[in-house]
Amino acid sequence: xxxxxxxxxxxxxxxxxxxxxxxxxxxxxxxxxxxxxxxxxxxxxxxxxxxxxxxxxxxxxxxxxxxxxxxxxxxxxxxxxxxxxxxxxxxxxxxxxxxxxxxxxxxxxxxxxxxxxxxxxxxxxxxxxxxxxxxxxxxxxxxxxxxxxxxxxxxxxxxxxxxxxxxxxxxxxxxxxxxxxxxxxxxxxxxxxxxxxxxxxxxxxxxxxxxxxxxxxxxxxxxxxxxxxxxxxxxxxxxxxxxxxxxxxxxxxxxxxxxxxxxxxxxxxxxxxxxxxxxxxxxxxxxxxxxxx
Numbered sequence: 001x002x003x004x005x006x007x008x009x010x011x012x013x014x015x016x017x018x019x020x021x022x023x024x025x026x027x028x029x030x031x032x033x034x035x036x037x038x039x040x041x042x043x044x045x046x047x048x049x050x051x052x053x054x055x056x057x058x059x060x061x062x063x064x065x066x067x068x069x070x071x072x073x074x075x076x077x078x079x080x081x082x083x084x085x086x087x088x089x090x091x092x093x094x095x096x097x098x099x100x101x102x103x104x105x106x107x108x109x110x111x112x113x114x115x116x117x118x119x120x121x122x123x124x125x126x127x128x129x130x131x132x133x134x135x136x137x138x139x140x141x142x143x144x145x146x147x148x149x150x151x152x153x154x155x156x157x158x159x160x161x162x163x164x165x166x167x168x169x170x171x172x173x174x175x176x177x178x179x180x181x182x183x184x185x186x187x188x189x190x191x192x193x194x195x196x197x198x199x200x201x202x203x204x205x206x207x208x209x210x211x212x213x214x215x216x217x218x219x220x221x222x223x224x225x226x227x228x229x230x231x232x233x234x235x236x237x238x239x240x241x242x243x244x245x246x247x248x249x250x251x252x253x254x255x256x257x258x259x260x261x262x263x264x265x266x267x268x269x270x271x272x273x274x275x276x277x278x279x280x281x282x283x284x285x286x287x288x289x290x291x292x293x
Contacts, residue, residue: 013042019067046086070238107131133151251268
């Protein structure tokens with residue numbers, strides 16, 4: 001089959017130990033800037049330059065499938081895992097070249113320092129355009145690459161940092177595997193990344209209220225609050241969160257997840273309605289019956 005008749009793809013390989021927001025951002029940005037039919041994510045069985053991995057191959061593959069289920073053009077493939085051994089990128093390339101026009105290989109800027117040590121690097125270098133995701137603290141050593149494009153990534157959290165900050169259980173994206181507190185913290189992390197401000201979580205486990213957690217965040221404007229709500233739905237629904245109701249006004253958006261309420265407000269509305277004062281008094285048991293806010 002002629003190469004021109006094949007679907008064009010980009011390959012994104014890695015340990016994904018675990019997959020995280022930085023990886024997801026790379027995938028999303030790649031789909032924005034490249035004219036491709038598919039982006040194929042290929043978790044390694046074991047990175048050739050590492051002795052072991054923190055998570056099992058099954059866990060890393062399952063986590064990758066959940067995290068990257070953001071677009072029908074993204075395919076998570078277990079080719080390297082099925083090999084049962086470390087697989088050089090050149091072998092993966094040749095495997096996918098049988099059925100696709102592999103136009104791009106996505107790498108992080110941290111890979112460039114030793115990329116010439118990759119098996120058959122010279123061959124790889126003639127076959128693809130490299131898409132290099134920037135990373136703080138790493139220079140782009142472009143003299144090693146025949147053809148490349150830069151992908152500017154502002155999120156810069158390594159897999160090691162992720163493992164140190166959250167538990168293994170909280171990495172599983174299904175809400176059935178997470179406590180309500182973990183879910184609330186994930187919402188706060190997401191909102192913070194989207195430029196929400198003055199984020200607070202109120203624990204209402206000990207009082208009779210319609211939710212177990214209330215998250216409050218300042219939005220820049222009513223338009224920003226609505227956009228945050230839309231992004232929350234896009235990100236969290238695939239992970240199992242059920243959006244029971246979204247109520248929008250000129251200065252306030254309330255997202256009802258059942259056991260979690262999210263208030264996205266302008267700073268003026270937050271001051272006017274004294275949300276923190278109400279929730280502090282509620283959590284202290286000063287109200288004998290639930291107040292709906």
